[in-house]
Amino acid sequence: xxxxxxxxxNKIVKxxxxxxxxxxxxxxxAGLLAALQLIxxxxxxxxxxxxxxxxxxxxxxxxxxxxxxNGIFTGVYYSLQRLCKARMYSDRLSYIHFWGWxxxxxxxxxxxxxxxxxxxxxxxxxxxxxxxxxxxxLVFGYNMFATIIKRRERQLYVAIWFFxxxxxxxxxxxxxxxxxxxxxxxxxYSFYAGVQDALVQWWYGxxxxxxxxxxxxxxxxxxxxxKAANRPVYSYRWSIIHFWALIFLYIWAGPHHLLYTxxxxxxxxxxxxFSLMLILPSWGGMxxxxxxxxxxWDKVREEPVLKFFVVAxxxxxxxxLEGPLLSLKNIxxxxxxTDWTIxxxxxxxxxxxxxxxxxxxxxxxxxxFRTPLYSKKLAGTHFWIGTLGIILYAxxxxxxxxxxxxxxxxxxxxxxxxNQFTDxxxxxxxxxxxxxxxxxxxxxxxxxxxxNVYKTVKAGKLVANEPAEAPPxxxxxxxxxxxxxxxxxxxxxxxxxxxxxxxxxxxxxxELVPTFLIxxxxxxISSVKPYTPLELQGxxxxxxxxxxxxxxxxxxxxxxxxARYGEYSKAGEFIYDHPFQWGSKxxxxxxxxxxxxxxxxxxxxxxxxxxVMTEGSVMPPYPWLFDNNLDTxxxxxxxxxxxxxxxxxxxxxxxxxxQDLVKQATAIxxxxxxxxxxxxxxxxxIALIAYIQRMGMDIKGAxxxxxxxxxx
Amino acid sequence: MKxxxxxxxxxxxxxxxxxxILLCGSFFIGVVxxxxxxxxxxxxxxxxxxxx
Numbered sequence: 001x002x003x004x005x006x007x008x009x010n011k012i013v014k015x016x017x018x019x020x021x022x023x024x025x026x027x028x029x030a031g032l033l034a035a036l037q038l039i040x041x042x043x044x045x046x047x048x049x050x051x052x053x054x055x056x057x058x059x060x061x062x063x064x065x066x067x068x069x070n071g072i073f074t075g076v077y078y079s080l081q082r083l084c085k086a087r088m089y090s091d092r093l094s095y096i097h098f099w100g101w102x103x104x105x106x107x108x109x110x111x112x113x114x115x116x117x118x119x120x121x122x123x124x125x126x127x128x129x130x131x132x133x134x135x136x137x138l139v140f141g142y143n144m145f146a147t148i149i150k151r152r153e154r155q156l157y158v159a160i161w162f163f164x165x166x167x168x169x170x171x172x173x174x175x176x177x178x179x180x181x182x183x184x185x186x187x188x189y190s191f192y193a194g195v196q197d198a199l200v201q202w203w204y205g206x207x208x209x210x211x212x213x214x215x216x217x218x219x220x221x222x223x224x225x226x227k228a229a230n231r232p233v234y235s236y237r238w239s240i241i242h243f244w245a246l247i248f249l250y251i252w253a254g255p256h257h258l259l260y261t262x263x264x265x266x267x268x269x270x271x272x273x274f275s276l277m278l279i280l281p282s283w284g285g286m287x288x289x290x291x292x293x294x295x296x297w298d299k300v301r302e303e304p305v306l307k308f309f310v311v312a313x314x315x316x317x318x319x320x321l322e323g324p325l326l327s328l329k330n331i332x333x334x335x336x337x338t339d340w341t342i343x344x345x346x347x348x349x350x351x352x353x354x355x356x357x358x359x360x361x362x363x364x365x366x367x368x369f370r371t372p373l374y375s376k377k378l379a380g381t382h383f384w385i386g387t388l389g390i391i392l393y394a395x396x397x398x399x400x401x402x403x404x405x406x407x408x409x410x411x412x413x414x415x416x417x418x419n420q421f422t423d424x425x426x427x428x429x430x431x432x433x434x435x436x437x438x439x440x441x442x443x444x445x446x447x448x449x450x451x452n453v454y455k456t457v458k459a460g461k462l463v464a465n466e467p468a469e470a471p472p473x474x475x476x477x478x479x480x481x482x483x484x485x486x487x488x489x490x491x492x493x494x495x496x497x498x499x500x501x502x503x504x505x506x507x508x509x510x511e512l513v514p515t516f517l518i519x520x521x522x523x524x525i526s527s528v529k530p531y532t533p534l535e536l537q538g539x540x541x542x543x544x545x546x547x548x549x550x551x552x553x554x555x556x557x558x559x560x561x562x563a564r565y566g567e568y569s570k571a572g573e574f575i576y577d578h579p580f581q582w583g584s585k586x587x588x589x590x591x592x593x594x595x596x597x598x599x600x601x602x603x604x605x606x607x608x609x610x611x612v613m614t615e616g617s618v619m620p621p622y623p624w625l626f627d628n629n630l631d632t633x634x635x636x637x638x639x640x641x642x643x644x645x646x647x648x649x650x651x652x653x654x655x656x657x658x659q660d661l662v663k664q665a666t667a668i669x670x671x672x673x674x675x676x677x678x679x680x681x682x683x684x685x686i687a688l689i690a691y692i693q694r695m696g697m698d699i700k701g702a703x704x705x706x707x708x709x710x711x712x
Numbered sequence: 713m714k715x716x717x718x719x720x721x722x723x724x725x726x727x728x729x730x731x732x733i734l735l736c737g738s739f740f741i742g743v744v745x746x747x748x749x750x751x752x753x754x755x756x757x758x759x760x761x762x763x764x
Contacts, residue, residue, distance in 0.1 A: 082762070153761065155757075155758055157758065222762075223762050226759075226763060227762055232756070232762075232763060233759050235755075236756070237747040237755055240743065241740075241743050241744055241747050248736060248739055249736060252736070273732075273733065274736070280740075490758070
């Protein structure tokens with residue numbers, strides 16, 4: 001048969017590669033700024049868009065969806081064409097995908113800095129952007145599947161299964177977690193509340209790590225490691241087991257993010273068991289990657305690309321061993337809410353995702369520009385400085401995590417808490433400084449890479465359309481000798497897609513169905529009432545300022561937490577929380593029982609200048625809350641939205657809500673007057689104080705909460 | 713007040729973790745058996761796909 005002549009599209013690969021580097025630098029600078037803000041709060045600049053609560057979501061979203069996202073697309077567009085022996089199905093779709101994704105990133109950065117957020121970690125983007133993401137993801141999927149269908153190689157290599165599994169699962173996660181009710185153009189409330197919202201969010205959060213940061217990168221690993229080492233993957237059998245076991249197990253492990261919270265015990269235990277089982281496929285995959293280099297270790301010494309891959313795989317192995325360990329309840333008790341988690345995710349992000357991306361780009365850019373890399377030596381320098389950066393980043397944070405946990409849990413011989421929260425903040429200050437240094441080194445490495453890439457690109461010329469040829473597939477395929485079912489599925493992309501969906505679906509359903517049953521099983525605590533209009537507005541300011549980035553609202557049932565914060569949190573307390581705000585890190589203390597602890601005047605002064613009220617606090621001031629007046633025109637629509645979501649405000653309450661709002665604000669204003677603080681009563685800070693003073697009061701206020709449905 | 717109490721009101725809730733483990737266990741064993749029962753030649757051929 002005469003072979004077809006066709007061309008690989010390298011231009012789109014170049015576009016995505018540049019975008020990867022560009023957003024990588026932006027995202028890492030945002031991360032470095034956030035890290036520096038924790039040691040020098042002045043770097044919050046007294047300016048809303050540059051405060052930690054807004055910068056941190058920009059950092060996380062930028063490195064995950066912009067840096068790693070574009071990294072995935074770079075690798076997919078390069079490898080898919082070659083593995084399918086076909087050009088991408090449609091150039092137009094490729095570029096719609098590219099520009100669409102970049103526009104989403106810009107819109108995300110602008111809205112997050114402006115304070116538009118859903119308040120759910122890693123899913124902070126507001127509803128119009130969520131819809132745009134869905135559309136662009138469909139464009140990517142259509143282009144990918146159409147390419148696979150017109151391929152000239154019958155077998156789908158393992159990397160493509162990982163791409164298919166990724167595509168379908170990310171679509172599922174994004175859509176399910178983004179159910180939200182729009183209130184206005186850039187404001188919505190999560191469809192779910194409290195415990196349910198938490199479960200869906202961490203089902204999403206956990207699997208975003210799995211299917212955005214892990215599976216697509218495993219696909220890239222299975223392509224680029226054999227390519228760079230110039231030898232096939234160590235065991236193709238392992239790769240089959242790796243793929244199916246990983247996508248099957250991962251989806252079940254989400255609840256391990258919610259150990260000791262108000263989530264049911266059995267769901268927590270299930271999360272733990274599946275997390276432990278995950279070690280098996282993860283380590284199988286890591287060893288498969290490393291063993292691919294068997295007999296090529298001499299090359300690793302010479303070739304920076306392979307060095308990056310070896311450290312990336314090692315970090316993957318470390319992070320996937322640590323993850324299951326962190327899901328053991330006694331270890332989680334230490335790690336949760338502390339810097340340990342931050343260290344853990346950065347071993348994954350900096351080591352696995354970052355280094356695999358760098359290795360891939362060092363290998364791929366010289367290929368498409370038909371020129372050797374400008375300087376292997378500089379790439380080697382990047383490797384060492386980056387590795388040192390990772391170590392300097394992670395080790396101090398592990399230390400800080402332990403110190404945080406130990407200091408918080410210490411009691412005096414008399415049985416009182418030994419340390420204030422700020423004692424701990426001060427104790428880990430130096431460790432945070434080292435972390436920032438580690439981050440700086442890592443970023444410096446990236447700048448070295450930029451220079452190296454710039455010189456390489458200048459020396460070469462892009463082969464925009466790379467010629468290739470391959471015989472077309474025969475219409476009727478007769479398998480040679482005996483075939484087996486996986487060969488069958490490996491030839492059928494759409495069936496692979498459906499099977500992947502079923503496999504991840506089973507885990508998702510088993511995990512989520514009881515969650516939805518929970519609604520009728522969470523005991524309603526009769527003293528838990530919906531938020532007043534002013535508190536609701538205040539809560540939205542709490543979301544806007546990203547308070548959840550540093551404060552949890554979840555007292556775990558531990559002696560020290562109960563002694564420090566008050567009664568531990570109950571599932572029934574959160575039934576009106578759209579979205580939930582349990583948080584995941586305590587840079588500041590828990591706020592679940594904050595209401596009534598301090599007078600209004602304390603909070604007023606605290607928002608103006610936190611260290612004045614709490615010596616050693618690293619919280620930034622919020623001066624704009626004192627200048628901006630609360631926008632009460634939104635109250636009615638917010639109340640109506642809450643009613644739609646099932647919050648029992650009386651019918652027609654939306655029309656009179658603002659009267660109650662003014663009444664409550666006036667009471668706070670008058671109370672502040674007694675402390676010689678003069679306000680108009682319209683400032684945003686009044687609403688925020690109202691919300692803070694409400695937290696935990698439902699339980700504290702009622703002497704003996706009457707519990708329906710509880711057999712205690 | 714333990715949270716297991718609330719879940720106990722779901723009829724047959726114990727079945728969830730049990731079904732989960734069984735499903736995963738059998739799925740995993742199935743994949744392993746399959747992978748090792750398949751002919752070595754076809755595996756080697758597929759492993760070479762990216763190097764073509």
